[in-house]
Amino acid sequence: xxxxxxxxTIRPLIGTAETxxxxxxxxxxxxxxxxxxxxxxxxxxxxxxxxxxxxxxxxSVAVTLSDIASTGASPAQVFVAVGLDRPERLVPFMEGAxxxxxxxxxxxxxxxxxxxxxxxxxxxxxxxxxxxxxxxRCGATVGDLVCITGIPGRAQAALDGRxxxxxxxxxxxxxxxxxxxxxxxxxxxxxxxxxxxxxxLYDIADASSVGIILDEASFPLxxxxxxxxxxFLFGGGDFGLLFTASDAALEKLETEYTVIGRVVCGNSVRMxxxxxxxxxxxxxxxx
Amino acid sequence: xxxxxxxxTIRPLIGTAETxxxxxxxxxxxxxxxxxxxxxxxxxxxxxxxxxxxxxxxxSVAVTLSDIASTGASPAQVFVAVGLDRPERLVPFMEGAxxxxxxxxxxxxxxxxxxxxxxxxxxxxxxxxxxxxxxxRCGATVGDLVCITGIPGRAQAALDGRxxxxxxxxxxxxxxxxxxxxxxxxxxxxxxxxxxxxxxLYDIADASSVGIILDEASFPLxxxxxxxxxxFLFGGGDFGLLFTASDAALEKLETEYTVIGRVVCGNSVRMxxxxxxxxxxxxxxxx
Numbered sequence: 001x002x003x004x005x006x007x008x009t010i011r012p013l014i015g016t017a018e019t020x021x022x023x024x025x026x027x028x029x030x031x032x033x034x035x036x037x038x039x040x041x042x043x044x045x046x047x048x049x050x051x052x053x054x055x056x057x058x059x060s061v062a063v064t065l066s067d068i069a070s071t072g073a074s075p076a077q078v079f080v081a082v083g084l085d086r087p088e089r090l091v092p093f094m095e096g097a098x099x100x101x102x103x104x105x106x107x108x109x110x111x112x113x114x115x116x117x118x119x120x121x122x123x124x125x126x127x128x129x130x131x132x133x134x135x136x137r138c139g140a141t142v143g144d145l146v147c148i149t150g151i152p153g154r155a156q157a158a159l160d161g162r163x164x165x166x167x168x169x170x171x172x173x174x175x176x177x178x179x180x181x182x183x184x185x186x187x188x189x190x191x192x193x194x195x196x197x198x199x200x201l202y203d204i205a206d207a208s209s210v211g212i213i214l215d216e217a218s219f220p221l222x223x224x225x226x227x228x229x230x231x232f233l234f235g236g237g238d239f240g241l242l243f244t245a246s247d248a249a250l251e252k253l254e255t256e257y258t259v260i261g262r263v264v265c266g267n268s269v270r271m272x273x274x275x276x277x278x279x280x281x282x283x284x285x286x287x
Numbered sequence: 288x289x290x291x292x293x294x295x296t297i298r299p300l301i302g303t304a305e306t307x308x309x310x311x312x313x314x315x316x317x318x319x320x321x322x323x324x325x326x327x328x329x330x331x332x333x334x335x336x337x338x339x340x341x342x343x344x345x346x347s348v349a350v351t352l353s354d355i356a357s358t359g360a361s362p363a364q365v366f367v368a369v370g371l372d373r374p375e376r377l378v379p380f381m382e383g384a385x386x387x388x389x390x391x392x393x394x395x396x397x398x399x400x401x402x403x404x405x406x407x408x409x410x411x412x413x414x415x416x417x418x419x420x421x422x423x424r425c426g427a428t429v430g431d432l433v434c435i436t437g438i439p440g441r442a443q444a445a446l447d448g449r450x451x452x453x454x455x456x457x458x459x460x461x462x463x464x465x466x467x468x469x470x471x472x473x474x475x476x477x478x479x480x481x482x483x484x485x486x487x488l489y490d491i492a493d494a495s496s497v498g499i500i501l502d503e504a505s506f507p508l509x510x511x512x513x514x515x516x517x518x519f520l521f522g523g524g525d526f527g528l529l530f531t532a533s534d535a536a537l538e539k540l541e542t543e544y545t546v547i548g549r550v551v552c553g554n555s556v557r558m559x560x561x562x563x564x565x566x567x568x569x570x571x572x573x574x
Contacts, residue, residue, distance in 0.1 A: 003400045006374050010381045014395050024396035026364055026413075029317045038411055040368040040401040077313055081327040081409045087293050094297045108301055109311035112409070113290045114327040122368045122399070122409035124325055126313075 020207055021136050022067040022191060033134050036126040037067035042083075043119040048159060048169060053089045053119075055170045057096025060121040063194060065104050066174040066239045070192040072135045072183020073127030075106035075176060080123050083116025097123070104176045133183040135190035140208035140244040144188050146261040147250070149178050149241045151220045152197050153228055156235025165222065172239040178255045179241055186249035193240045196280025198233045200242050201269045208244075211266025214276075220258045233271075236281030307494055308423050309354040309478060320421050323413040324354035330406040335446060335456060340376045340406075342457045344383025347408040350481060352391050353461035353526045357479040359422045359470020360414030362393035362463060367410050370403025384410070391463045420470040422477035427495035427531040431475050433488070433548040434537070436465050436528045438507045439480050440515055443522025452509065459526040465542045466528055473536035480527045483567025485520045487529050488556045495531075498553025501563075507545045520558075523568030 023035040041047065041063065047056050061078055068075045078101045084090055090113065101108050106125065140146075154162075158169035175192070182190060189208055193200045201212050221228040244263055245253070268275045310322040328334065328350065334343050348365055355362045365388045371377055377400065388395050393412065427433075441449075445456035462479070469477060476495055480487045488499050508515040531550055532540070555562045 003402075006371075006377055006400050009378055013378070013381050013385050014398075024364060024366070026396070028315060029319070030315075032316070034321070036364065036366060036397065036411075036413075038366040038368045038397060038399050038409070040370055040399045040407075040409065042370065042401065042403060042407075044404075045402065077311060077323065079311070079323060079325040079411050081325045081411075083327055083329065083407065084293075090293055091296055091300070094300050098300050109313070110323065110325060111301075112325050112327045113293050114329065115290075115332065116329060116407070117331075117404055120327075120329075120370065120403070120407055122325070122327065122411075124323075124366050124368075124409075124411035126323075126413070 020138065023071050031131055032128050033131050034126055034128055035068060035071045035073045036124065037064050038122060038124040039063045040122045051170055053092035054096035056119065056121065057093040058100040058171050060123045061097045061100040062172050062174050062239065064123040064125040065106065065176060066192045066194055068125050068127040069174045069176045069179035070135065070190050070241055071129055072133050072179050072190065073129035074180060075104050075125055075127040077109035078106050078123055078125040080108055080111040080121065082111065083114040083120035085116060085118055089119060104174060129183065135183045135187055137189055137191050137204050137207035140189040140204050140210050140263045142210055142263050142265055144244040144246055144263040145250060145259045146212055146263060147243050147245060147257045147259050148197070148220065149175050149255065149257050150238065151222050152193050152238040152240045153231030153235050154222050155237030156231040157222065159237065169237055172237065174239055175241045181253060181255045182241060182243050185245065185253035187243040187245040190241055190243040193238055193242050194236060196234050196236050197242065198269055198276045199278060199280030202278045204242065204244065205267060205269055211264045212261055212269045213264050214261035214269070214271045216271050218258060218260050233276065234279055307425070310358050318418055319415050320418050321413055321415060322355060322358045322360045323411065324351050325409060325411040326350045327409045338457055340379035341383035343406065343408065344380040345387040345458050347410045348384045348387040349459050349461050349526065351410040351412040352393065352463060353479045353481055355412050355414040356461045356463045356466035357422065357477050357528055358416055359420050359466050359477065360416035361467060362391050362412055362414040364396035365393050365410055365412040367395055367398040367408065369398065370401040370407035372403060372405055376406060391461060416470065422470045422474055424476055424478050424491050424494035426476040427491050427497050427550045428475050429497055429550050429552055431531040431533055431550040432537060432546045433499055433550060434530050434532060434544045434546050435484070435507065436462050436542065436544050437525065438509050439484050439525040439527045440518030440522050441509050442524030443518040444509060446524065456524055459524065461526055462528045468540060468542045469528060469530050472532065472540035474530040474532040477528055477530040480525055480529050481523060483521050483523050484529065485556055485563050486565060486567030489565045491529065491531065492554060492556055498551045499548055499556045500551050501548035501556070501558045503558050505545060505547050520563065521566055
């Protein structure tokens with residue numbers, strides 16, 4: 001059982017629309033949309049060994065701001081609930097959390113402090129986006145190009161021991177500015193790739209009722225190797241944005257990105273003729 | 288070290304205004320205010336023995352909606368992040384969470400699922416309130432009456448083994464409707480009493496730079512006993528609303544409440560001549 005399967009068990013309770021994106025939506029009276037997201041991280045499974053409290057605080061906020069960024073929204077407020085095994089960890093943790101929030105134009109506006117067996121952090125953030133440019137997972141249209149920002153795979157490589165990429169794992173950078181530009185240019189769908197590129201492409205394909213075909217030769221890899229390609233496709237922890245857009249939209253887009261494929265009819269994610277497995281990062285229970 | 292003292296260590300980081308209330312504020316373009324709050328609960332310290340998962344889910348949402356209620360806001364969306372030791376606990380937990388949210392007009396709009404050593408839940412909620420009636424802890428004015436809804440103390444009595452009051456402990460009812468009416472009538476300050484009546488009165492007194500004098504004879508007690516009075520003053524877990532209001536505001540107020548004292552000059556909370564100790568519920572670390 002993993003967290004994606006578990007989510008299926010409560011979809012009827014929460015609603016399909018409410019569980020279809022990383023961010024919720026709430027229509028504001030002036031035609032803007034408030035988007036919000038929440039993420040739970042805890043020490044034994046989410047924070048790599050040797051991380052400082054500052055880095056844990058930064059990462060806790062960054063994962064949620066990355067969700068906000070994937071809608072094209074500007075982050076506004078962040079809430080940080082932290083369960084602490086030792087109270088002296090709070091100040092450096094919150095220094096990292098506040099630093100990350102402020103770097104991306106958000107404010108830590110509240111939180112909760114609890115005692116806990118292990119350091120556990122839940123961040124919730126909301127942001128504001130004009131409804132005309134708001135991006136979701138659905139919306140990808142046959143003929144659109146599939147694009148990605150950054151060089152996914154480096155966080156996975158760092159997890160595997162490649163010290164030169166540790167900064168990408170420990171202090172990931174949510175692509176807030178890129179997300180705003182991509183949405184304004186008129187992308188048809190967007191999400192972040194923190195669970196892995198292929199599994200995120202399946203999320204877009206499922207939500208949009210389309211297939212995706214990837215062009216292997218175009219992948220932005222951190223090095224030319226089969227290992228780097230595997231990290232790119234299936235590694236977790238990176239904060240690139242995956243989006244689909246028409247040629248016309250891409251002409252207006254002024255941010256760095258790589259075209260890695262296109263949207264086709266179907267329901268699978270392929271690389272040439274090969275249907276890629278639906279796998280990426282997941283929380284797993286042994287049962 | 289307790290969580291209130293620990294909060295002091297990060298006030299310079301977060302800001303005094305941001306840590307002065309249970310809810311944050313965010314001004315919306317139409318003059319309304321978005322209020323939000325987040326709470327972390329976990330099994331070993333927050334959920335009484337014998338609680339069902341449904342009750343845990345209900346309580347997790349209720350504590351946060353109680354914060355929203357204390358501003359006079361209507362709850363809108365709730366986010367539920369849950370760390371699970373056993374995945375089969377998710378469905379009944381979420382049934383309780385959704386039931387509580389829907390009971391008070393809110394929607395569970397998102398969340399996160401994680402594996403964890405013990406069941407840990409963080410709920411974040413936001414609500415909307417007109418800025419003209421938005422209530423905070425500050426605002427209490429000398430001459431105002433001090434009022435409370437409900438009969439605080441029963442949750443503490445249930446914790447002490449009084450089975451007849453268990454419902455008040457296990458499925459507490461956030462006072463959403465009362466909060467809206469109290470704010471609309473023009474209360475000068477409001478907060479919920481989930482940490483205890485006296486400690487909450489100190490929060491209002493501190494934020495408003497006033498003192499409070501209580502009239503012992505007026506307390507709404509669950510029984511006539513010294514024990515019930517202690518539970519009323521210092522017990523935690525109840526969801527009444529504590530508010531201050533002028534006579535003129537109270538004349539307009541159509542909800543049940545009890546006047547328990549008045550706002551005076553000073554900086555203490557007294558019962559007759561006795562200065563009451565600043566104590567209530569707190570998370571404590573042994574250090």
